[in-house]
Amino acid sequence: MHRVVLAPSGLTFSVAPDQDLLAAAAGAGIAVPAACRNGVCEICEARLLVGRALNTRNQQTMTVNERLMMCRSLALDDLTLEINAVMAAGTNQPRTYQAKVVDVRSISHDVYRVELQLPRRRELSFHAGQYLSVNLPDAEPCYFSIASSPDEASIELHIQASPDWVSAQKVIEALTSGNDVTVELPHGKACLASAPQKPLLLVAAGTGFAQMKSLVDYLRTTSYQHPVKLFWGVRRHEDMYLRSLAEEWHKDWPPFTFLPVVGDDEDNDWAGHHDQLVRAVLASGMDWQHVEVHASGSPTMVYTLMDALVEAGLPEAAFLSDVLEYAPRG
Template sequence: MATGVKQALLQPAGLSFDCHSADDLLTAAARAGIAVPASCRNGVCEICEARLLSGSALNTRNQQTIMVGESLMMCRTKALTDLELEIDAVMAAGQNPPKTFQAKVADVRAISHDVYRVELQLNRRRELSFHAGQYLSVNLPDTDPCYFSIASSPLAQAVELHIQATPEWVSAQKVIDALIQGPEVTVEMPHGKACLAAAPEKPLLFVAAGTGFAQVKSMVDYLRETRFDQPVALYWGVRRPEDMYLRELAETWQREWEPFTFVPVVGDDEDNDWSGHHDQLVDAVLRSGFDWRNVQVMASGSPVMVYTLMDALVGAGLPEGDFHSDVLEYAPR
């Protein structure tokens, strides 16, 4: 039997990962941060079924070699050579087609003076595939969809949201009222291209303003689950200390996860000019010491913040293709 590390390429996503001799394909994909749908580890559910396009693989249940063109279960297959597989259930970043779901409202609770944590449960959870960092829409009758980042990992059973709402913010407050009053809500997901379909191959810098932290939480949970070991930093900017609604969580990540660094950036309470705080956040990021030629940046916040940050980092040497934000898609300039 051939030994050593092999490469597997998943089509049509174009995602590749290393396969060590002791690992089945499902384990190897998970180590690379590629979420292959599965609900068992012995080939019974058949959700991780793929078709072998090229190479040689071994069925670990019957020790038979799998031929090109045959189907296989990734949870009970090992790579004998480099492989190319076809699996429609795995999509590249931003390519998951949105679907509509009825979600049960499991919990709604205030976690700060103006932010609510929402937990939704989906009866058809096995049908849902999304990438860390994507977002959903809450669709209420007779109103436009309201969009919120998913704060939970793609591997979590429940879907978590962080919704900032006050009576002055009519649309968000209407959503919170509906979630509190009704047992179910209609959601459409996933949306967004600024996400992680696989673990990055370089250090990662998160820059978030306000509830942009929700998108970061999804990606951090995902990276911790996949044991990502490259340097990761979070710069979280808010107007006032009380706006940093889950600061203790970010501090816990820093204590418990060796690659992670958390830098809170809090504005001057006496000067609530938001554009000024954006400049303060950008200045802090520029002083981070990252090699801008070798880092991937994920930014979550208002268009003003995101474009101010992008211009500064590209000017400092960051390749524009390494800067990612949903703002670039929904608010192009």
């Protein structure tokens, strides 16, 4: 196996001697632009910075500073390639779009599943785990995790809108009005630009499950085989609005384990410090020195979890959450 580094993103992947570079990148979950896959369209073009590669069209060896098509190239050494179209996690610049609302449906007593279509969807790039804002006139932006993977044609959101949550109710009213809505995306650095090289621990509270769905849907399109454990914490059984989907992943995807945590199952104060969820995660038996954690929920839950895991031995850099960006501790 050879190691390939993509510049300037810094993303890396491994490639077998008989595997083309584009296929290997796709297996690692790296979104290299491509169309024809036979070297004609030149969309997957990269410049060779380090190493040697074989052009499978003419069997010629390519060396430093030559241009190659990743779909028609094999690695002869460890390589460094320059390809500006591949973005590192969290570096896609947000843009504003007019989105068409395809569907809004209730999937629980207070959660709606929303499907959006964006113009020129193929030109929109985001990473699994990122989020968007819905921008209504004369209102502050409302932020929601994208629940779909980057390769899906539409954008899926899970919006919690209880009767007393005024801003969320306004968003649902706008989405069901029949008019297009203004969205801005992508946002967020707690995301995956490629499949990680170690086990993953996913921790969600409430509709934080949406971000985890995006990550799982994405990883299932890659060759990722490390263990993935999902802890989903809710106050009541009825709040676990897509439990059947998580159970389906548990059944059908061998690396995946689903571990529901429900406040109703224990006589404790769920709203206190999310201790029940944190206790369950700590008892998971993970090797905290060699795991990557993604957490989505309230700042209280996220910081309580982070402090507990860092104390247990998790490197702080291996803990990823959007909370760390939008609600930093003073």
